[in-house]
Amino acid sequence: MPLDKALELNLTQAREAGIPDLADLPPPAARRLYRQILAANDVSPAAVVVSENIATGTNGSAPVRVYRPRHGAPIGVIAYYHGGGYVLGDLDGYDNVCRQLCFDSQATVVSVDYRLAPEHPFPAAVDDAWAALEWVAANVATLADEQAPVAVAGDSAGAVLATVVCLLARDRRGPAIAYQGLAYPAAGAGYFGDSDSRSRYADGPTLTMRTVDYFNRCYFGSTNPPASELAAPLLAKDCSGLPPALLQVATHDPLRDEAMAYGTRLREAGNDVVVIEYHGLAHGFISMGGAVPAARLAQLQLGQALHTAFATSRAS
DSSP: OOOOHHHHHHHHHHHHTTOOOGGGSOHHHHHHHHHHHHHHHOOOOOOEEEEEEEEEETTEEEEEEEEEESSSOOSOEEEEEOOSTTTSOOTTTTHHHHHHHHHHHTSEEEEEOOOOTTTSOTTHHHHHHHHHHHHHHHTHHHHSOTTOOEEEEEETHHHHHHHHHHHHHHHTTOSOOOEEEEESOOTTTTOSOSOHHHHHTTTOSSSOHHHHHHHHHHHHSSSSOOSSTTTOGGGOSOOOSOOOEEEEEEEEOTTHHHHHHHHHHHHHTTOOEEEEEEEEEETTGGGOTTTOHHHHHHHHHHHHHHHHHHHHHHHO
């Protein structure tokens, strides 16, 4: 399946500009480049109401940015975990993504600024993700209204954090999560083995396996992550009793096969899961809505899925 034409043009321009592989840079420089990449492909800022806060849970806290619809009451609350391999990404880099998700879903979006590696290795990001979910659940009345359902969403490493807090919420008996929106999660970490997608797309076109190994070394201290469902949800012994899910994957992604395998695990365990594969897109498309029309469609599908899930939850 050929690469989407708009994405191909975008990547050609990046190559001609000499943009390096993120794995060739130290984390501070890689973070600056990642912000530039996100900004170059973003949608225009959506007109929503934005505020800052600190999300505090039982075992920690994390800065959050809260997005509310400008018109009408929020239908629910979404805890959003950004991508970037646990090493890159921040509130500013994902500002437009979260603004657009708020606008598309007509829900409050809480963007979580979890701690990054290598300064804060595994499981720091998991601890912050859980603290943020606890805070969202405790403050749902002020974030939306007392009856507002809560969902989680994220892309790449952030999608793994979204899966992990769903597992934790089930096993710790709360908070209740109505839905999970997952964009191309690294669900197998280093445990999925050699797959067709890892071989076929080892050199990109966006995420490379060199970069995956770089992220793993920073976050886990090794290219071999710990054998824990908190690192690789595909290792979970039990995937039953989890919230309904939308799983979005890209064909041109080395992590495509493990994301699809996680979707299969969810379905086989009896969960309600919709899997959508975008055949012309590559890893990272959720932040490309301004440059790639197909990526904007993926954003709209995520927003609509969350809106529908909230409406269904309220009706029941």
